[in-house]
Amino acid sequence: MTPAKFIQRRTPAWQALEELLERLESRSEAHLSPDDFLRFGRLYRAACTDLSLSSAWRLPRHMQLYLEDLVSRSHAHLYAYQDRGGWQQIKDFFLDRVPRTVFRDGYVRICVLAFYLPFFFSMFLGYHSKPFVIALVGEAQMEYYVEMHSGEREDQTAGGAIAGTGFYVWNNAGLAILTFGVGILGGVLSLVMVLFNSVFLGAILGHLLNSPAADNILSWIPGHGPLELTAIAFAGAAGLRVGFSFVAPGGRRRLRALREEAAEAVPVLIVAVVMLIAAAFLEATLAPAQMPHSTKFMVGGVTLLLMIMYFGLYGGFRSYIQRRTEALELQTTRRSARPGYS
Amino acid sequence: MQSAKASRERAVLDTDFEIPAPEFILFRYPVAGPVSRLMAVLIDHALIIGLTFLIFLILFIVFSISALAALEALSGLVWFLLFFSLFLLNWFYFLFFEWFNRGRTPGKLAMGLRVVSVDGTSLSFMQLLVRNLVRPADMFPMSVVMFPTYLVGGAAAFFRGRSFQRLGDLAAGTIVVREQRPELQLVAPTAGQERISELSRAMNIRVYPSAALTQGLNDFAANHHRLNPARAHEIAAAVEEPVRRYFGARGLECAPVELLLAAHDVLYRIDRTELSSSVSLRQMNASGEGVRNS
Numbered sequence: 001m002t003p004a005k006f007i008q009r010r011t012p013a014w015q016a017l018e019e020l021l022e023r024l025e026s027r028s029e030a031h032l033s034p035d036d037f038l039r040f041g042r043l044y045r046a047a048c049t050d051l052s053l054s055s056a057w058r059l060p061r062h063m064q065l066y067l068e069d070l071v072s073r074s075h076a077h078l079y080a081y082q083d084r085g086g087w088q089q090i091k092d093f094f095l096d097r098v099p100r101t102v103f104r105d106g107y108v109r110i111c112v113l114a115f116y117l118p119f120f121f122s123m124f125l126g127y128h129s130k131p132f133v134i135a136l137v138g139e140a141q142m143e144y145y146v147e148m149h150s151g152e153r154e155d156q157t158a159g160g161a162i163a164g165t166g167f168y169v170w171n172n173a174g175l176a177i178l179t180f181g182v183g184i185l186g187g188v189l190s191l192v193m194v195l196f197n198s199v200f201l202g203a204i205l206g207h208l209l210n211s212p213a214a215d216n217i218l219s220w221i222p223g224h225g226p227l228e229l230t231a232i233a234f235a236g237a238a239g240l241r242v243g244f245s246f247v248a249p250g251g252r253r254r255l256r257a258l259r260e261e262a263a264e265a266v267p268v269l270i271v272a273v274v275m276l277i278a279a280a281f282l283e284a285t286l287a288p289a290q291m292p293h294s295t296k297f298m299v300g301g302v303t304l305l306l307m308i309m310y311f312g313l314y315g316g317f318r319s320y321i322q323r324r325t326e327a328l329e330l331q332t333t334r335r336s337a338r339p340g341y342s
Numbered sequence: 343m344q345s346a347k348a349s350r351e352r353a354v355l356d357t358d359f360e361i362p363a364p365e366f367i368l369f370r371y372p373v374a375g376p377v378s379r380l381m382a383v384l385i386d387h388a389l390i391i392g393l394t395f396l397i398f399l400i401l402f403i404v405f406s407i408s409a410l411a412a413l414e415a416l417s418g419l420v421w422f423l424l425f426f427s428l429f430l431l432n433w434f435y436f437l438f439f440e441w442f443n444r445g446r447t448p449g450k451l452a453m454g455l456r457v458v459s460v461d462g463t464s465l466s467f468m469q470l471l472v473r474n475l476v477r478p479a480d481m482f483p484m485s486v487v488m489f490p491t492y493l494v495g496g497a498a499a500f501f502r503g504r505s506f507q508r509l510g511d512l513a514a515g516t517i518v519v520r521e522q523r524p525e526l527q528l529v530a531p532t533a534g535q536e537r538i539s540e541l542s543r544a545m546n547i548r549v550y551p552s553a554a555l556t557q558g559l560n561d562f563a564a565n566h567h568r569l570n571p572a573r574a575h576e577i578a579a580a581v582e583e584p585v586r587r588y589f590g591a592r593g594l595e596c597a598p599v600e601l602l603l604a605a606h607d608v609l610y611r612i613d614r615t616e617l618s619s620s621v622s623l624r625q626m627n628a629s630g631e632g633v634r635n636s
Contacts (some may be wrong), residue, residue, distance in 0.1 A: 001613065052366070060563075061564070063527075068369045072371065075462050076464045079462070080463055162419055162421070165422055166421055166424065167421070169425065174433060180475055182478060184476050255502070
C-alpha cells in the first residue's frame with residue numbers, strides 16, 4: 001500500500017475518532033451510547049496501529065503528529081481515573097478516608113503534641129512571668145494586646161457574625177494552606193509555623209489571663225479554640241509529611257515518595273480547612289455573644305469530644321477494619337500459594 | 343540501526359515527553375518551556391489581581407449606596423462574600439479552571455498549554471489538589487509588587503532534566519505540555535503540480551532512503567514555500583547529489599528544488615510493503631504507475 005492510499009483509506013476512521021473525541025471532551029460522556037464507547041475502543045486501537053505504521057513507514061511528519069495527537073487524547077479518556085463520582089465520593093472521603101488517615105498518621109500525632117505541649121507550657125510561663133512574654137512578644141505589642149481585649153465588648157449583630165465568618169475563613173484557612181504549602185521545602189517551615197503559633201499564642205493567652213482582660217478572653221477563646229488550634233496542628237502535620245518524604249524517602253525513589261506522601265497528606269489538610277471554616281463560624285457567632293463562660297466552655301468541650309470520637313474512635317475503628325481485611329487477604333493469598341497443603 | 347541512532351539523537355535534542363501506551367506504542371507530548379509557563383502564570387495572576395480589585399470596587403459601590411449600608415444584616419453578608427470570594431480566588435482559582443477546563447487556566451489557554459498527568463491519563467482531582475496546594479511554596483517569595491516570583495518553582499523546574507516540573511508538578515505527578523492540534527493534510531504538499539509528478543515518474547529509485555533523508559524531504563516539501571527562493575535553492579543544492587543517487591535521477595534535467603519535491607512525491611507513491619524487493623520497485627517505475635496492486 002502506498003502512503004497516499006493509506007492516508008486516503010484510513011481517513012474516515014480518524015475523522016470518526018476525532019468526532020467522538022470532541023464529544024467526549026465537551027464533557028458529555030453521559031450522552032454517548034454504549035455503541036459509541038465500543039466504537040471508541042476499536043477506533044483508538046486502529047489509530048494506535050496506524051501510528052506505529054506511520055513511523056515504521058516514515059510517513060510525513062505532519063501525519064505522525066496528527067496521529068500522535070489523536071492517540072494521546074484518546075488514551076487520556078480511555079485510561080481515565082474513575083473519580084468523578086460526586087456525592088458517593090465525598091461521603092467515602094469524609095466517612096472513611098479522612099478519619100482513617102488522621103488516626104494512623106504519625107505526623108499528626110507529632111504535630112498535635114508539638115503544638116499543645118509548648119502551648120500549655122508557654123501559657124503557664126506567660127501567666128506567671130511577665131519578662132518571658134516581653135522577651136517573646138515585645139513590650140509594646142504586649143500592651144497592645146491587653147488594650148485590645150480589655151475594652152467593653154459591644155453586642156454582636158447577625159450581620160457582623162456573617163462578616164466575621166468570612167474574615168476568619170479568609171485569614172485562618174488561607175494560613176493553613178500556606179502552612180501546608182511551604183512544608184514541601186523539607187518540612188521544617190511547617191513545623192516552625194506550628195511551633196511559632198503554639199509558643200506565641202500560648203504566651204499571649206497566658207499573659208492575658210493574668211491581666212484585666214482575663215474575663216473577655218475567657219468569653220472569647222473556649223468556643224472555637226479546640227477546633228482552630230487542632231486544625232493548625234493538622235495543617236502542619238500535612239506539610240511535615242510532604243516535606244519529610246523528600247528528606248527521608250524510606251527505600252523509595254524521592255519523587256515517588258513525594259507523590260505518594262502528598263496524596264496521603266491532602267486529606268489531613270482538607271479536614272483542617274473544614275475544621276477552620278467551622279471554627280470561623282463559631283468564632284464569629286459564639287465568641288462575641290453575651291452568655292456565661294460555662295456555656296462557651298461546654299461548646300468547646302463538645303467540639304473536642306466530637307473530634308475525639310471522629311478521629312479517635314471512628315478513625316481507629318476504620319483503620320482496625322482495614323488492617324483486619326488486609327491480614328485476611330494476606331492469609332488467603334498465602335493459602336492459595338501453597339495448593340499442596342490446603 | 344540507522345533509525346535507532348536517529349531517534350537517540352532526536353531524544354537528546356528534543357524535550358518531548360514520551361508516554362508508552364499498553365498498545366505497544368509511544369506517543370509524545372512536547373513539554374512546555376519555562377518562559378511560556380511564566381507568561382501563562384503572569385496572565386493568571388494579573389487576572390486574579392484584576393478580579394480582586396473588581397471585588398473591592400463592587401464593595402465600594404455597594405457601600406456608597408447608603409440605603410443598603412443601613413441594612414446591618416445585608417452589609418454583613420456583603421463583607422462575608424468579600425472575604426469568602428477573596429479566599430476562593432486566592433487559593434482555588436487555578437484548581438477551578440484546571441478541573442473544569444481540563445487542565446487549562448485562562449493563562450495556559452492563552453499560551454497554548456495544558457496540564458496532563460505524567461502517565462498520559464486524564465487528571466484526577468487529587469492530583470489537581472496537590473498540584474495547587476503546593477503552589478505557595480513554588481511561588482516563594484510570595485509577592486514582589488503584588489506578583490509572585492516563582493523562584494522556588496523555577497529552580498525546581500530544572501531538578502528533573504528537561505520536563506520543567508515545578509514542586510507541585512513533582513508532588514502530583516503532572517506535567518505541563520504545549521498543546522498542538524495538527525490539521526489532517528489529506529494530500530501531499532506537491533499534489534497537483536504537473537511538472538513535479540512528471541519528474542517523479544521519471545525517477546528510478548534504487549535504495550530505500552534513510553530515515554533522516556525521508557524526514558528531511560518531508561520537512562522540505564512541507565515548508566519550502568515559506569523559504570526565500572534563493573535560500574530554498576541553496577538548501578536543495580547542498581543535498582542534490584545524494585538525492586539524485588538514491589532516487590536514480592542522475593540524468594534528469596531539473597532544478598534542485600524541483601528535484602527534492604519530486605523525490606518527496608516518490609515517497610508518497612512507492613509501495614512500502616514491497617520495499618525489500620528491488621525488482622518490484624523497478625517494475626513499478628518501469629510501468630510508470632505510482633500505485634501497485636494495493
